[in-house]
Amino acid sequence: MSTLVSSLAPATTAGRRRPITDWRPEDPEFWRTTGAPVARRNLYVSIFAEHVGFSVWSLWSVTVLFLGPAYGIDPAGKFLLTAVPAALGAVLRLPYTLAVARFGGRNWTIVSALLLLVPAVPMALLLEPGVSYPTLMVLACLTGVGGGNFASSMANINLFFPDRLKGRALGLNAGGGNLGVPVVQLVGLAVLATAGAAYPRLVPAVYLPLIVLAALAAARWLDNVPGARNEPGALRAAARDRHTWVMSLLYVGTFGSFIGFGFAFGQVLQLQFHDRFPTPVDAAWLTFLGPLVGSLVRPLGGQLADRLGGARVTFWNFVAMAAGAGLVLYAARDRSLPLYLAGFLSLFVFSGIGNGSTYKMIPAIFRARAAAEAELTGDPEAAQRRARRRSGALIGIAGAVGASGGVLVNVAFRQSFLTSGTADAAYLAFIAWYALCFAVTWVVYLRPAPGRLPGV
Incomplete structure (x- = not known):
C-alpha cells in the first residue's frame, strides 16, 4: 500500500491530482515508481474521451437510416450527409495534433470534448420532418469535430509512454476510439427498435451526458506533460519528404476505407438489397458488424507488422482488400447477400489490419533513415532526434490526408448510384485504388533496389 501511495505521490496529494513538473518515461526507475500508473490513468480517460468523439463523428452513419420519405432526401443526398463529417474531420486533424503541445493535453481534451456539444445539441433539437436539407448539411458537417479528437488523443498519449510501450498504448487508444463507430450504430439500432424511426433526435441526445462526462473526466484525471512543444520546421520538413505522401496515400486506402465504409455501409x-432490408431496423442489425470487427483487429495489424515487417503486411493486406472489393462486386451483380456480407466484412477486417500495419511503418521508416544518417554524420543522438520529430509530423499529415478517404468513399458511392443506379463503378474504383497501393508499397519499400530502406 505504501508503495502505491509513493508511486502516485508526484501526481496526487491528499486524493487530489497535482500538476506534473517532471516527466521522464524513458528512465526505468522513474517509469516503475511514478510514470506507469500516471500514464495508464491518462490512457484510460483518453480512450473514453476519444471513443465519445468517434461516436459523435459517426452519428450520421446511423442518422441517415432514420431519414425516410417524410424528409424528401434521395440516396445521393444521403451520401453527401455522410461525406461532409469525414471532410471536416480530415481538415481538423492537423490543427488538433498541434493543439496538444500548444495548450496541453488535459486542457485540449476538455475543450475538444465540450466542442462535441456544438453538433450534438442542435441535432437533438432539430432532427424531425420538415427540417431543411441545408440545415441537415450544416449539422452533419459540424459532427466532423469528433474526427479531430482522434489526432489530438493520439498525440497526447504518445507523450506519456516510453518508446518500447508506445505501440501497445497507441493501439489501445486507437482501437477504443474506433469502436465508437459500431457503438453509435448499436445505439441507433436500440432507438429504432424501441422508439421507432420517427425519433432520430434520441440518438444524439444519448450522447449529451457522455460528452459532459468525458469533459469532466478529462478535467479530473488527465495531466499536461511539461515541456511538450511543436518542433519548429517539423511540418515543413515532413511535407518535403516523399515518404510522407507515400504513407498518406496508403493511409487513405486503410483508414479512409474504414471510416468511409463505416459511414456508408x-x-x-x-x-443494393432493398427487398431484403425494406426498413432501417433490418439494415441496422448488420451495419455495426463491419466497423466492430475492423476496430477489434486493428491491434493485430501492429502485432503482425512487428513480427513480419510493416511493409510486407501492408502489401499483402492491400492485395486482400482488392480481392475483397472484387468479391463485393461479384456478389452485388449476382444478388448474393451472403457473399456480399462476407466481402464487405473482409474489407472492414483488412482495413483494420492495415490501419495498424501502416502506423507501424512510419516510425520504422525514420528509424532506418536515422541509422543511415548516423553512419554518415557520426551523431546518432541528433539523427534519432530528427527522426522522432519528422515521424510525429508525418503521423499528423498522414492522419489528416487518410481521413479524407472517408469523403472519397462516400462520393464514389454517390456518383455511382447517380450515374448507373448501382455501386458497381464505386467497387471498380476501390479495386483500382487498392491495386495502386500494393504496387506503390512494393516499389517503394519491398522491391530489391539500391537505397531501399531496410526493416520497414
Missing part, C-alpha cells in the same frame, strides 16, 4: 446495404 448501412445505406449501400439498403440500396
Whole structure:
C-alpha cells in the first residue's frame, strides 16, 4: 500500500491530482515508481474521451437510416450527409495534433470534448420532418469535430509512454476510439427498435451526458506533460519528404476505407438489397458488424507488422482488400447477400489490419533513415532526434490526408448510384485504388533496389 501511495505521490496529494513538473518515461526507475500508473490513468480517460468523439463523428452513419420519405432526401443526398463529417474531420486533424503541445493535453481534451456539444445539441433539437436539407448539411458537417479528437488523443498519449510501450498504448487508444463507430450504430439500432424511426433526435441526445462526462473526466484525471512543444520546421520538413505522401496515400486506402465504409455501409446495404432490408431496423442489425470487427483487429495489424515487417503486411493486406472489393462486386451483380456480407466484412477486417500495419511503418521508416544518417554524420543522438520529430509530423499529415478517404468513399458511392443506379463503378474504383497501393508499397519499400530502406 505504501508503495502505491509513493508511486502516485508526484501526481496526487491528499486524493487530489497535482500538476506534473517532471516527466521522464524513458528512465526505468522513474517509469516503475511514478510514470506507469500516471500514464495508464491518462490512457484510460483518453480512450473514453476519444471513443465519445468517434461516436459523435459517426452519428450520421446511423442518422441517415432514420431519414425516410417524410424528409424528401434521395440516396445521393444521403451520401453527401455522410461525406461532409469525414471532410471536416480530415481538415481538423492537423490543427488538433498541434493543439496538444500548444495548450496541453488535459486542457485540449476538455475543450475538444465540450466542442462535441456544438453538433450534438442542435441535432437533438432539430432532427424531425420538415427540417431543411441545408440545415441537415450544416449539422452533419459540424459532427466532423469528433474526427479531430482522434489526432489530438493520439498525440497526447504518445507523450506519456516510453518508446518500447508506445505501440501497445497507441493501439489501445486507437482501437477504443474506433469502436465508437459500431457503438453509435448499436445505439441507433436500440432507438429504432424501441422508439421507432420517427425519433432520430434520441440518438444524439444519448450522447449529451457522455460528452459532459468525458469533459469532466478529462478535467479530473488527465495531466499536461511539461515541456511538450511543436518542433519548429517539423511540418515543413515532413511535407518535403516523399515518404510522407507515400504513407498518406496508403493511409487513405486503410483508414479512409474504414471510416468511409463505416459511414456508408448501412445505406449501400439498403440500396443494393432493398427487398431484403425494406426498413432501417433490418439494415441496422448488420451495419455495426463491419466497423466492430475492423476496430477489434486493428491491434493485430501492429502485432503482425512487428513480427513480419510493416511493409510486407501492408502489401499483402492491400492485395486482400482488392480481392475483397472484387468479391463485393461479384456478389452485388449476382444478388448474393451472403457473399456480399462476407466481402464487405473482409474489407472492414483488412482495413483494420492495415490501419495498424501502416502506423507501424512510419516510425520504422525514420528509424532506418536515422541509422543511415548516423553512419554518415557520426551523431546518432541528433539523427534519432530528427527522426522522432519528422515521424510525429508525418503521423499528423498522414492522419489528416487518410481521413479524407472517408469523403472519397462516400462520393464514389454517390456518383455511382447517380450515374448507373448501382455501386458497381464505386467497387471498380476501390479495386483500382487498392491495386495502386500494393504496387506503390512494393516499389517503394519491398522491391530489391539500391537505397531501399531496410526493416520497414
